[in-house]
Amino acid sequence: xxxxxxxxxxxxxxxxxxxxxxxxxxxxxxxxxxxxxxxxxxxxxxxxxxxxxxxxxxxxxxxxxxxxxxxxxxxxxxxxxxxxxxxxxxxxxxxxxxxxxxxxxxxxxxxxxxxxxxxxxxxxxxxxxxxxxxxxxxxxxxxxxxxxxxxxxxxxxxxxxxxxxxxxxxxxxxxxxxxxxxxxxxxxxxxxxxxxxxxxxxxxxxxxxxxxxxxxxxxxxxxxxxxxxxxxxxxxxxxxxxxxxxxxxxxxxxxxxxxxxxxxxxxxxxxxxxxxxxxxxxxxxxxxxxxxxxxxxxxxxxxxxxxxxxxxxxxxxxxxxxxxxxxxxxxxxxxxxxxxxxxxxxxxxxxxxxxxxxxxxxxxxxxxxxxxxxxxxxxxxxxxxxxxxxxxxxxxxxxxxxxxxxxxxxxxxxxxxxxxxxxxxxxxxxxxxxxxxxxxxxxxxxxxxxxxxxxxxxxxxxxxxxxxxxxxxxxxxxxxxxxxxxxxxxxxxxxxxxxxxxxxxxxxxxxxx
Numbered sequence: 001x002x003x004x005x006x007x008x009x010x011x012x013x014x015x016x017x018x019x020x021x022x023x024x025x026x027x028x029x030x031x032x033x034x035x036x037x038x039x040x041x042x043x044x045x046x047x048x049x050x051x052x053x054x055x056x057x058x059x060x061x062x063x064x065x066x067x068x069x070x071x072x073x074x075x076x077x078x079x080x081x082x083x084x085x086x087x088x089x090x091x092x093x094x095x096x097x098x099x100x101x102x103x104x105x106x107x108x109x110x111x112x113x114x115x116x117x118x119x120x121x122x123x124x125x126x127x128x129x130x131x132x133x134x135x136x137x138x139x140x141x142x143x144x145x146x147x148x149x150x151x152x153x154x155x156x157x158x159x160x161x162x163x164x165x166x167x168x169x170x171x172x173x174x175x176x177x178x179x180x181x182x183x184x185x186x187x188x189x190x191x192x193x194x195x196x197x198x199x200x201x202x203x204x205x206x207x208x209x210x211x212x213x214x215x216x217x218x219x220x221x222x223x224x225x226x227x228x229x230x231x232x233x234x235x236x237x238x239x240x241x242x243x244x245x246x247x248x249x250x251x252x253x254x255x256x257x258x259x260x261x262x263x264x265x266x267x268x269x270x271x272x273x274x275x276x277x278x279x280x281x282x283x284x285x286x287x288x289x290x291x292x293x294x295x296x297x298x299x300x301x302x303x304x305x306x307x308x309x310x311x312x313x314x315x316x317x318x319x320x321x322x323x324x325x326x327x328x329x330x331x332x333x334x335x336x337x338x339x340x341x342x343x344x345x346x347x348x349x350x351x352x353x354x355x356x357x358x359x360x361x362x363x364x365x366x367x368x369x370x371x372x373x374x375x376x377x378x379x380x381x382x383x384x385x386x387x388x389x390x391x392x393x394x395x396x397x398x399x400x401x402x403x404x405x406x407x408x409x410x411x412x413x414x415x416x417x418x419x420x421x422x423x424x425x426x427x428x429x430x431x432x433x434x435x436x437x438x439x440x441x442x443x444x445x446x447x448x449x450x451x452x453x454x455x456x457x458x459x460x461x462x463x464x465x466x467x468x469x470x471x472x473x474x475x476x477x478x479x480x481x482x483x484x485x486x487x488x489x490x491x492x493x494x495x496x497x498x499x500x501x502x503x504x505x506x507x508x509x510x511x512x513x
Contacts, residue, residue: 029093167290171205201229380492441466
């Protein structure tokens with residue numbers, strides 16, 4: 001797990017001073033894109049921080065040393081009682097991105113109702129909420145409607161509630177940025193339906209974080225509703241053009257009379273790392289303009305904000321330096337942290353296949369090599385087969401292999417590797433991946449390094465659990481491919497585990513933080 005460096009913090013030029021005497025600050029949604037960047041800023045400014053999680057995980061204490069981690073679910077009133085005890089101010093950053101299902105919209109609203117009720121009971125002083133920017137009267141998207149209703153629900157109570165409203169957030173790891181970047185990189189010809197002329201004001205992620213911290217430290221801002229945006233008013237077509245200019249690519253835009261947002265979102269999901277549900281959620285915002293008509297927050301918190309071009313240049317630079325600390329995939333798919341773990345199964349999976357070899361290579365060099373699988377590096381062998389399986393998953397609205405990974409050189413629990421997520425991570429011993437692709441069952445991929453005499457045994461084992469007939473057929477259909485995919489994979493891991501070749505990345509490759 002990558003740990004942010006002090007030089008990567010954003011709030012050093014804020015025109016406000018920390019108010020560490022306030023007491024404990026609660027951050028919900030801390031495993032998400034914004035929350036994961038907010039917590040280090042608060043800790044660095046001397047605040048006592050409590051982080052609310054739906055399930056505790058070992059990496060959290062390493063990721064945020066000094067923060068208190070509590071386990072609670074906003075849909076469970078009883079679990080919130082302890083989490084909100086003794087809190088001065090709470091950041092409410094819980095969003096589901098809707099995923100096109102009404103039940104999730106209802107769940108978002110119920111979570112807000114529960115949170116407000118318990119917050120009132122515990123006499124919390126202030127709630128700070130990050131919502132969406134847009135005109136509800138102009139064919140609003142379901143995503144914007146839900147965020148607006150959540151804001152209204154939080155405002156109903158007696159607690160001072162401060163609302164920040166942003167539309168497109170641009171930064172390394174943000175879904176909007178990755179959609180724009182990958183569309184431009186992968187499509188020489190880009191269709192331009194009428195809604196690409198809709199105007200918006202994208203905002204840099206660092207400015208969003210500054211505003212979130214700034215309103216906490218500015219008493220006169222409490223209780224207000226503020227629109228936060230960058231300085232540039234652009235159409236969606238403008239944003240694609242500027243990205244092409246920055247990347248030095250020539251792109252042709254072809255006007256099309258009409259285009260279904262659902263179809264466009266589906267096609268975008270096949271071309272970009274971002275799944276269809278999130279693509280649609282963001283593209284639906286094009287139904288109405290997201291222009292900031294009220295810039296009162298600029299007078300309350302006067303600091304220099306980044307333009308769109310500078311924001312994408314910084315994001316590209318972060319990617320090149322492999323310093324992306326949070327990503328949209330950290331919190332997608334929803335409730336992934338509640339998925340059944342391998343050790344939680346009542347009985348061991350019925351279906352397994354294992355391949356191993358003995359090697360004189362050291363455990364540390366083997367583990368470094370294991371930790372570089374996936375993403376742009378690929379799977380060392382049979383990459384075409386992995387890509388085909390990923391394409392099949394994406395067509396079925398799964399996450400696919402194009403999701404990649406957040407960092408090429410570091411890895412930790414809950415990090416994403418294509419359509420897998422790290423479930424367990426023990427340096428020089430074990431890497432356990434849990435499948436998040438569409439499957440008629442549950443699957444894990446386990447890499448182990450064990451001492452055997454004067455050598456090390458490197459092994460890869462596939463675990464699969466299913467009870468359905470289709471699930472069993474699926475296993476036997478793909479079983480023949482395991483022989484050469486996994487056998488060749490461990491040989492490639494062993495071959496590429498040259499200590500001399502990988503020493504230059506040793507300081508970051510296996511860092512658990």
